Amino acid sequence: MANLxxxxxxxxxxxxxxxxxxxxxxxxxxxxxxxxRPFALISAPAGYGKTTLVTNWLAGLDRAKAWLSxxxxxxxxxxxxxxxxxxLQTIDLKIGQETAxxxxxxxxxxxxxxxxxxxxxxLAASQPFVLVLDxxxxxxxxxxxQAVQTLLDHHPYGLHLVMITREDPALSLPRLRVxxxxxxxxxxxxxxxxxxxxxxxxASAGVKLKDEEVAALEARTEGWIAGLQLAALSLRGLAAxxxxxxxxxxxxxxxxxIDFLMEEVIxxxxxxxxxxxxxxxxxxxxxxxxxxxxxxxxxAKTIIAQLEQANLFLIPLDSEGRWYRYHHLFAQxxxxxxxxxxxxxxxxxxxxxxxxxxxxxxxxxYALAAGSYDLAGDLLRSQAAQVFQRGEMVTxxxxxxxxxxxxxxxxxxxxxxxxxxxxxxxxxxxxxxxLQRTEGINQENSDPLTAxxxxxxxxxxxxxxxxxxxxxxxxxxxxKLGGSDPFFLEIALLSLGHAQRKNDPxxxxxxxxxxxxxxxxxxxxxxxxxxxxxxxxxxxxxxxxRRESMKLxxxxxxxxxxxxxxxxxxxxxxxxxxxxLQYEGNNLEEARDLLEQGIxxxxxxxxxxxxxxxxxxxxxxxxxTLGDIQTAWDLLKEAKADTDAQAFPIIWDRYKAFExxxxxxxxxxxxxxxxxxxxxxxxxxxxTSFKEILYLVLARILFRIGRLEQAWExxxxxxxxxxxxxxxxxxxxxxxxxxxxxxxxxxxxxxxSLMKEAVDFAAPEGYLRPFLGEGSEVRELLLxxxxxxxxxxxxxxxxxxxxxxHSDPKLISSLPASVMIEALTQRELEVLRxxxxxxxxxxxxxxxxxxxxxxxxxxxxIFGKLGVGSRTQAAAQARRWGxxxxxxx
Amino acid sequence: MEYxxxxxxxxxxxxxxxxxAGLEITQLSGGKSRLxxxxxxxxxxxxxxxxxxxxxxxxxxxxxxx
Numbered sequence: 008m009a010n011l012x013x014x015x016x017x018x019x020x021x022x023x024x025x026x027x028x029x030x031x032x033x034x035x036x037x038x039x040x041x042x043x044r045p046f047a048l049i050s051a052p053a054g055y056g057k058t059t060l061v062t063n064w065l066a067g068l069d070r071a072k073a074w075l076s077x078x079x080x081x082x083x084x085x086x087x088x089x090x091x092x093x094x095l096q097t098i099d100l101k102i103g104q105e106t107a108x109x110x111x112x113x114x115x116x117x118x119x120x121x122x123x124x125x126x127x128x129x130l131a132a133s134q135p136f137v138l139v140l141d142x143x144x145x146x147x148x149x150x151x152x153q154a155v156q157t158l159l160d161h162h163p164y165g166l167h168l169v170m171i172t173r174e175d176p177a178l179s180l181p182r183l184r185v186x187x188x189x190x191x192x193x194x195x196x197x198x199x200x201x202x203x204x205x206x207x208x209x210a211s212a213g214v215k216l217k218d219e220e221v222a223a224l225e226a227r228t229e230g231w232i233a234g235l236q237l238a239a240l241s242l243r244g245l246a247a248x249x250x251x252x253x254x255x256x257x258x259x260x261x262x263x264x265i266d267f268l269m270e271e272v273i274x275x276x277x278x279x280x281x282x283x284x285x286x287x288x289x290x291x292x293x294x295x296x297x298x299x300x301x302x303x304x305x306x307a308k309t310i311i312a313q314l315e316q317a318n319l320f321l322i323p324l325d326s327e328g329r330w331y332r333y334h335h336l337f338a339q340x341x342x343x344x345x346x347x348x349x350x351x352x353x354x355x356x357x358x359x360x361x362x363x364x365x366x367x368x369x370x371x372x373y374a375l376a377a378g379s380y381d382l383a384g385d386l387l388r389s390q391a392a393q394v395f396q397r398g399e400m401v402t403x404x405x406x407x408x409x410x411x412x413x414x415x416x417x418x419x420x421x422x423x424x425x426x427x428x429x430x431x432x433x434x435x436x437x438x439x440x441x442l443q444r445t446e447g448i449n450q451e452n453s454d455p456l457t458a459x460x461x462x463x464x465x466x467x468x469x470x471x472x473x474x475x476x477x478x479x480x481x482x483x484x485x486x487k488l489g490g491s492d493p494f495f496l497e498i499a500l501l502s503l504g505h506a507q508r509k510n511d512p513x514x515x516x517x518x519x520x521x522x523x524x525x526x527x528x529x530x531x532x533x534x535x536x537x538x539x540x541x542x543x544x545x546x547x548x549x550x551x552x553r554r555e556s557m558k559l560x561x562x563x564x565x566x567x568x569x570x571x572x573x574x575x576x577x578x579x580x581x582x583x584x585x586x587x588l589q590y591e592g593n594n595l596e597e598a599r600d601l602l603e604q605g606i607x608x609x610x611x612x613x614x615x616x617x618x619x620x621x622x623x624x625x626x627x628x629x630x631x632t633l634g635d636i637q638t639a640w641d642l643l644k645e646a647k648a649d650t651d652a653q654a655f656p657i658i659w660d661r662y663k664a665f666e667x668x669x670x671x672x673x674x675x676x677x678x679x680x681x682x683x684x685x686x687x688x689x690x691x692x693x694x695t696s697f698k699e700i701l702y703l704v705l706a707r708i709l710f711r712i713g714r715l716e717q718a719w720e721x722x723x724x725x726x727x728x729x730x731x732x733x734x735x736x737x738x739x740x741x742x743x744x745x746x747x748x749x750x751x752x753x754x755x756x757x758x759x760s761l762m763k764e765a766v767d768f769a770a771p772e773g774y775l776r777p778f779l780g781e782g783s784e785v786r787e788l789l790l791x792x793x794x795x796x797x798x799x800x801x802x803x804x805x806x807x808x809x810x811x812x813h814s815d816p817k818l819i820s821s822l823p824a825s826v827m828i829e830a831l832t833q834r835e836l837e838v839l840r841x842x843x844x845x846x847x848x849x850x851x852x853x854x855x856x857x858x859x860x861x862x863x864x865x866x867x868x869i870f871g872k873l874g875v876g877s878r879t880q881a882a883a884q885a886r887r888w889g890x891x892x893x894x895x896x
Numbered sequence: 897m898e899y900x901x902x903x904x905x906x907x908x909x910x911x912x913x914x915x916x917a918g919l920e921i922t923q924l925s926g927g928k929s930r931l932x933x934x935x936x937x938x939x940x941x942x943x944x945x946x947x948x949x950x951x952x953x954x955x956x957x958x959x960x961x962x
Contacts, residue, residue, distance in 0.1 A: 052949060263929075339915070343914065
């Protein structure tokens with residue numbers, strides 16, 4: 008991917024020689040950096056020297072710097088992030104490596120995951136740095152705004168962000184202002200005052216003018232630097248008298264300054280240069296070769312050198328002197344010099360050059376702008392696969408939308424890209440509609456690969472919409488695709504695996520998901536790979552393969568980790584199955600910590616709802632078992648509030664059933680009955696995978712109200728279901744409960760036989776919770792079978808007497824601190840600096856005139872925010888992030 | 897289609913009409929220009945306003961004619 012990036016976009020521009028230093032503004036930027044403000048906003052219209060100011064500031068700054076010049080194409084979040092990473096890697100090759108891995112996989116990724124990962128990587132950067140985003144006014148994409156806002160909210164200490172823009176960005180600027188986190192330089196700061204205008208004309212422009220003449224120019228241009236520069240160019244080489252006349256004429260005119268002055272400048276340039284300027288200006292960037300193509304001559308190199316020397320608003324875009332553009336204002340003037348038809352003709356010539364030189368994507372832009380749709384379509388066909396694989400769906404969709412509808416609809420490949428882009432951009436209805444509408448057109452004339460991709464897409468959407476035809480569609484997609492396109496094969500396999508989980512034996516679903524996982528691993532598709540792994544581990548929990556599942560979770564946490572071995576945010580979701588598995592083994596504290604970590608990881612990724620509430624419910628059970636009943640109910644309440652009952656009715660039903668389960672455990676039979684009456688469940692229903700847990704709750708209630716026969720009937724149904732579908736992890740619960748019911752009914756022998764079966768199964772896999780959570784009756788039954796498996800049952804029976812111990816509400820052991828840092832307050836910074844100097848809490852209290860208790864409180868907060876456990880670590884961390892700067896000065 | 901009138905500071909060359917989505921450019925007294933005409937929709941209007949911004953023109957008024 009890296010070799011396809013335009014290096015010109017991340018090139019840090021060279022400072023402009025000869026431009027007057029703008030001390031007051033440079034000092035303001037310095038101050039913002041040194042006082043630790045994370046953000047500087049340079050907001051003013053074109054031609055006020057914003058970029059020049061920042062370039063000159065950077066040149067004198069002893070700190071690493073990264074630059075990204077944005078354009079309208081960067082409204083594709085994937086493209087934006089790719090370039091951002093490329094820019095950051097000019098500082099530290101390690102930054103963004105993991106984020107780039109996440110981006111692989113065709114846009115199938117929640118954007119917050121990218122922002123969070125990148126944030127963590129910036130935090131781990133080896134040195135503090137300045138990041139400049141130039142031309143930010145081009146960005147209109149909400150996802151990108153959110154990502155930038157996330158960066159600012161958590162502002163990583165190493166990062167100082169400078170944003171150059173012609174309009175204020177849609178970020179919460181007032182909040183940043185109030186918190187004193189923002190350095191602002193605006194139009195009124197940027198315009199040249201009279202003194203600066205004087206300096207400019209004497210020092211830079213090489214023109215000797217009278218004071219009142221400069222004053223007239225300054226008044227006419229209102230300190231607009233582009234205007235003053237053009238005026239200086241127009242005045243170049245004029246005698247004093249002519250200069251005076253020119254200034255008088257200019258001041259007396261109302262014409263738009265650029266028009267007036269540019270005409271003056273152009274008038275005096277060689278016609279060959281004029282021709283070159285107007286023709287090359289139709290492109291956003293050009294080089295000498297393109298210059299020759301557009302003028303039909305071979306003098307572009309010489310002309311470019313002349314333009315550079317004459318300082319004619321030519322901006323080099325790299326350090327090799329290869330690519331150039333004109334200053335925006337200048338380019339706009341030049342473009343009005345040509346007729347639209349001439350421009351289109353020139354752009355078409357450029358398209359061929361771009362296509363022949365491996366810059367097809369740039370070619371598409373001009374082909375579409377010029378309305379050359381056949382040419383654009385040809386280029387798109389050759390470029391689309393790459394763009395798609397990079398996941399730049401916004402770009403792809405925009406291109407397809409600019410082509411005539413018929414051209415897209417009759418090309419099955421384009422149809423696939425369009426539907427997939429729509430789906431990923433959250434327009435699933437539109438995607439389905441589009442696929443349906445174009446189905447007939449494309450059936451005959453598509454090859455197996457294209458047909459397979461379309462089917463994979465249909466299957467994925469069907470699965471998402473819980474369409475019963477999912478399996479059938481996914482199967483035919485897999486057949487058509489063969490091994491030809493791993494990404495779509497992964498998509499089809501994942502859909503199939505989900506569909507099989509609903510109706511088929513679990514091992515079949517798991518086998519399909521393993522295939523998806525292997526395919527994704529081989530192709531290096533991280534998102535689909537991790538998704539498959541997560542599904543496999545959750546499947547294995549139900550299948551009763553606790554040990555295998557734990558092994559896979561741990562493997563995944565190692566495989567999807569950064570260079571320091573810390574799992575990536577997405578991979579942290581594996582803490583959820585791991586936590587559930589630890590719970591099954593009655594390792595309650597460990598399970599609790601893992602689940603909390605997993606749930607915390609799932610929130611910023613926006614995935615907490617997709618996982619079906621298993622994590623939250625298990626966690627609530629753990630708190631309940633540990634005796635913290637209040638927290639258990641609070642958790643449940645919170646999780647329910649987070650669940651949209653309308654959108655996810657099944658998850659909602661599971662929460663309601665779980666609530667009844669907890670009520671029953673508390674002995675609130677009436678409460679549990681209320682649930683039962685409001686639900687539509689009956690013991691005779693046929694069981695489905697997702698509702699199994701509901702029926703288990705129903706069986707418990709039936710047992711507690713003494714309807715033993717009905718309870719047994721239902722449990723027997725569940726047993727048959729679990730046996731048929733290979734759900735042994737559930738069967739062990741069913742067995743234990745059945746055994747208790749049968750014993751109460753007086754069917755002792757059957758009860759013991761079922762308990763024995765449960766023990767035989769649970770012992771090698773280490774399942775303890777199914778026995779411990781079902782009531783005291785289980786203990787007697789276990790005692791009856793103890794002789795069979797003493798090595799398993801003796802410790803298990805020990806837990807029954809320990810249950811009371813677990814009821815003590817214990818202090819939650821501290822979790823490893825997340826690397827996401829909250830901002831330190833001004834006071835905390837002061838305290839931190841004194842800590843780093845080696846002062847004791849008492850000494851700090853004396854020095855800052857605050858109480859010892861307050862110092863301790865601050866120190867505790869600082870440790871929390873920095874994620875450290877000692878004063879030495881805090882000092883080291885502070886030094887690493889450059890937090891001690893102010894003290895050093 | 898909606899009819900809009902935009903006033904900016906500075907006399908604009910009527911040749912620039914192309915760059916303002918074909919709006920008619922009239923030079924007014926006091927060194928102002930009026931851009932007037934039909935605008936396809938709000939997105940088109942914002943495109944024009946962006947152009948005003950990009951040219952460093954000062955925006956004095958935007959008015960919709962009912």
